[in-house]
Amino acid sequence: MKKILAIAIPAALIGALTAVLVIKNVPHKSIQKSEPTYARPYVLLDIMHQFQRYADKIYFASQAKNQQLTSWYLWKLEHSALSIAEHKTKPWSPPDVDEAALIKDMFIPAIQDIYQPVKEADWDEVNRRYETLVATCNSCHEILEHGFVNIRIPDQPIYRNQDYAIEE
Numbered sequence: 001m002k003k004i005l006a007i008a009i010p011a012a013l014i015g016a017l018t019a020v021l022v023i024k025n026v027p028h029k030s031i032q033k034s035e036p037t038y039a040r041p042y043v044l045l046d047i048m049h050q051f052q053r054y055a056d057k058i059y060f061a062s063q064a065k066n067q068q069l070t071s072w073y074l075w076k077l078e079h080s081a082l083s084i085a086e087h088k089t090k091p092w093s094p095p096d097v098d099e100a101a102l103i104k105d106m107f108i109p110a111i112q113d114i115y116q117p118v119k120e121a122d123w124d125e126v127n128r129r130y131e132t133l134v135a136t137c138n139s140c141h142e143i144l145e146h147g148f149v150n151i152r153i154p155d156q157p158i159y160r161n162q163d164y165a166i167e168e
């Protein structure tokens with residue numbers, strides 16, 4: 001055993017040293033990197049991923065009757081929607097569609113309608129208005145020819161590692 005170690009350890013050291021020398025001597029110019037390209041534009045679909053996540057979280061926070069968490073996710077959803085309303089996403093094509101107006105006139109009011117019943121802990125009303133919000137998601141999908149993306153009231157939270165209940 002000792003004999004094997006006596007050979008193996010120096011061999012490993014020589015190996016490591018050789019590797020370091022080889023890496024150091026690789027001429028930097030040989031690494032051909034392409035020129036930086038434009039960053040991918042921020043598109044509507046990026047926001048939809050946020051919408052889907054927050055719509056789910058709003059629901060389970062409200063089912064847990066957690067006012068603070070529900071309002072916070074409502075605000076997160078509203079904030080995501082503002083990116084479209086403020087033209088921070090790549091313009092939706094065809095150009096005659098004003099997705100910013102749809103968000104401002106139709107979607108943001110449906111979010112804002114939910115804050116008050118949450119504040120009053122009127123959870124039946126929260127549920128009704130949440131249903132309207134989901135209907136608004138689908139109306140916009142219809143208008144923008146994506147009616148096949150059908151959002152519904154969730155029955156299982158997307159994320160299983162979050163506790164929506166109020167901390168005791």
Ligand code: HEC
Nearest residue numbers: 045048051052055099102103107137140141144146149151
């Ligand atoms: C401004 C109108 C509009 C509103 C409001 C809207 N969507 Fe969308 N959504 C779209 C469009 C357009 C697409 C297709 C985008 C594409 O193809 O790039 C889409 C696509 C999606 C997708 C498909 C992406 C995927 O990964 O499966 C999901 C999910 C989605 N929306 C969720 C929602 C949810 C949830 C809401 C409401 C909380 C909502 N959307 C509200 C316009 C809207």
